[in-house]
Amino acid sequence: MNIVVPIKQIPNLTDELEINGDGTGLDHDALQYVLNEFDEHAIEEAVLAKEAAGGTVTVIGVDTTGELDGALHTALAKGADKAARITGDFPRGTDSHTQAKLLANAIRSLSPDLVLTGVQAADDRDGQIGPMIAAHLGLPYVGVVTGVAVKDGKAIVHKEYAGGLMGEFEVSLPMVVGVQAAHQPPRYAPVSKVRQIAKTAKIDEIAGDEAAGAGSTVRRMFKPEAAGHAEMWEGGPEEVAEKIAALIKEKGLLKG
Amino acid sequence: MAVGLDKVRPDKVTEEKHLVVEGMDISGHWNRMFEQRVIWDYDVDNLEKVTNLPGGESLGWCYGCAKCTAVCPIDIVGDYSPRKIHRKTQIGVDLFTSSDLWLCTTCMNCLRVCPKEVNMIQIMPAVREQAVLTGAVPPELQKAFEDTAKHGNPLGQPQRKRADWAKAAGVPVPIMKDLKRAVDILWYVGSYPAYHPRGMDAARAAARIFNALGIDFGILGIEEKDDGDSQRLAGEKGLFEMLAEQNIAAFGKYEFNRMVVTGPHEFNAFKNEYPKYGADFKVAHYTRFLVEHLDKLRPMLKKPINLKVTFHDPCYLGRHNGEYEAPRELLRAIPGIELVEMGRCRENGYCCGGGGGGMWLDSFTKEHTTMRLSERRVREAAEYGAEVLAVCCPFEVSRFEDAAKSTGNDKLIVRDILELLDESMKE
Amino acid sequence: MSNDVLILAEHLKGKVSDISFEMTGKGRQLAVAFGGKAVAVMLGSGAAALAATLGADSVLYVDDPALAEFNPQAYGRVLAALINDRAPRLVMVGNTSMGMDLAAGLSVTAGLPLMAYVNGLAAEGGALAATSQIYGGKIQAEAVPDGEACVVSCLAGAFPADAGRVGAGLVPALEQIASPVPLADLQIKFVRMIEPQSGDVDITQQPILVSIGRGIGGQENIELAQELAEALGTAVSASRPVTDAGWLPKTRQVGKSGLTVKPKIYLAFGISGAPEHLEGMRGAETIIAVNTDPKAPIFDVAHYGATCDMLDLLPALTEKIKA
């Protein structure tokens, strides 16, 4: 089975995010970029699928940081077999539409049976790349998936709805899956192993064409008001209970 | 080679009917010899798996004297020691998959007494590295590895906040990048002092003391990363090497005469391990460094602290690096303090449980022992009537404070020596 | 292009999801500004009655056996055909489990810009501006589509639901049609629904958590927390001292050496807020802390706080919830 995992680098959210001078984007250069955490799950699910059914896993991404190789080496250390990097004039924070189109063009020639990608990324302002790749390739897509099992040219996927309810779908391959969570937590790639691989791994380089563009323009970026310290409620248990109950109700979390 | 459990009978006996050697008649049974027999009574596969690893050899040297069992801190709250691990390999336990692999804190008390120099400080990292490569690692520890790899510290805090603690120090804490000049002392702060609230208290105290002493110092701020030594001992050698390279590169950017570190683990790393990766600088733990300045410091220690204080020797300062006196000298310099020693102190000091990766194996260790080592230790402190448990390792404040609460010894005050000095310097 | 707003209504297990009403209400407002109509679209099989609850200007109900359950491919095809047909100014889809399968794909097939994670929509002088909540909620981005028409995917809870329910005065025209595209040859087949497993509670999956710390005092008080959790239909989670003591199973521990949880509401009662604990619950949407110590660090991360005794509060709150 030929499994492809498209990945995306995003700013490290544990960092303080700073907005750029004209207030329309992030100050990308000040940020550290990491692999989208859902992509980590996609890689894990791909490796699990390979371990279960055989095949090869190819990890591919648009190099928006010049540091994609680190993520690719890590994926190889986790069990991926091949890695490819799409290069071109694609800066940090390149929109999803552009990345999806570049990825779809590169993936087409790999004729995959299964494309597993993270269900979303924290910077998907113009949408998730999974369904876009599927649309470009004319393949079926199911997202918010927590488990993929492949058998006889078909995939059984579990899609999560709210409150733990799940829908089971049977999909004939090839297909694209948006992975919410692998059925095991992503494995840790020991740095010892990543370092070994970095010395020997071969990464295919694909030249990307022009950017597709997001189709919309950010005019203003801002931070929501910070929380800081809790808003304190005065009063005894009765009053406080009243306030908590009201908030639970407001959030629609009352049973029945 | 493996043979069953049956005792092997000698299958060949030689006996000369007539034999005279150097004039001595040793005919007949006097010269009877048994052909040497194979004396392996046990399956040695599990042992050889360990001893075949570079670093794992010495487990094979154990001859079962049990000196180590008497001193191993884990044996007091469980069933553990090098001898027991050696013995278990004979009865079919595979150390690579056994929970025993993760309990040793590399405290080094066994090595201190072992006549055969069975060296857990080398055996454990060697075997653990194999487990790490295959991913067979307890999840808490794996998270610490991941956090260290991702954020440069095992607490998972953002790298760019590494110097934020300094804002509340109340004194200048110069950052090398801004200072743009050589300093006398490069102070390596360390991850716990930089990020853990109780560690920050000690870091701020240190900053105030250095300022009061007029030390010309600077810190690396966000260019500093975890030393990685405990991760190495826990089996992630690659991570350690990566951090060592990054830190050595950061140190190399600046000029300084000597480095001072807050923590014993970092001290061990920079003194004994980093030189293997090309580091070349002098380093001192803060206790020794401050003792050098005691003449100047002593007159500043005006406010008496009228409490009974006991001191916990950090394994990586004491046994690993032979420093027992400096912390005590500092404590004795504080007016009012009555220093009491616990039974297990100095060379035989008990372990807090945080070394060798234990810091990130809290739930795992708890599951396989009857009590946390930190809990055993605060009980001991309380038994000796101490009101304050003084420490000088940033791992320990949070461990002991937590343990004091969980064992009902809430009254026991846990303080870094830095905090006690700082307190005594207050007007 | 028309000036209409097309809203995809969702339903699951015979119930219209709130997001549908939320978007319908907002969609109507926007349609007025555009000078068009708000058209709610519902896809289903024998579900016309559900469609009739939507308070749009008109409701288009597409009936086909293949639409009995959500199917991303069937939904995608039908919507693409409708968009092609009607050329709406704005397409609104939920940024939900269902909508996330559709919006980005439609954006590509229909060639329309998409703005996702939207929690604010305004039509200024007839021009649309959408605010997206991105980077894990840390940043808001206000954007305008490059052309006139676009797709937005809206976050649940961003707009009031009541404005989108059928009610006072508004009786939408309900038009029922058959699927405009063939749905016989789908590669995706719905197999079954899997209900959440009962028995072993998974605290990471609860929308609300009653979390208790050492402030609970002793095992005998655990039932106070359990009663509240029961009334809320959730489980009790805890800080480490509580699970350490064996008052609750280890599977309930939140924090560094326990589980990481992200509920909508996290009730932290008698928890001091040690960093090891915060590590596991910081991501909760709303944190309410109750602690007798006004200086407890938990108040630095909580959104709301109170300093009363949790042992008095627990029964009082249980009663209010049950009422």
Ligand SMILES: Cc1cc2nc3c(=O)[nH]c(=O)nc-3n(C[C@H](O)[C@H](O)[C@H](O)COP(=O)(O)OP(=O)(O)OC[C@H]3O[C@@H](n4cnc5c(N)ncnc54)[C@H](O)[C@@H]3O)c2cc1C
């Ligand atoms: C390596 C390591 C790993 C750890 N992992 C975890 C972990 O995964 N999860 C975790 O939770 N902890 C963990 N800890 C422990 C952590 O440091 C704290 O000790 C622990 O979280 C404290 O729990 P607590 O807040 O319940 O207790 P305390 O800190 O004792 O707080 C109890 C609080 O209850 C308040 N209180 C008392 N009575 C009342 C009352 N009647 N009404 C209202 N409030 C009251 C008090 O004011 C106090 O603030 C870890 C520690 C270490 C060192």
Ligand code: SF4
């Ligand atoms: S002290 Fe050394 S030789 Fe003696 S039992 Fe322990 S490990 Fe073996």
Ligand code: SF4
């Ligand atoms: S190093 Fe310490 S913990 Fe490890 S076996 Fe030896 S005495 Fe026990």
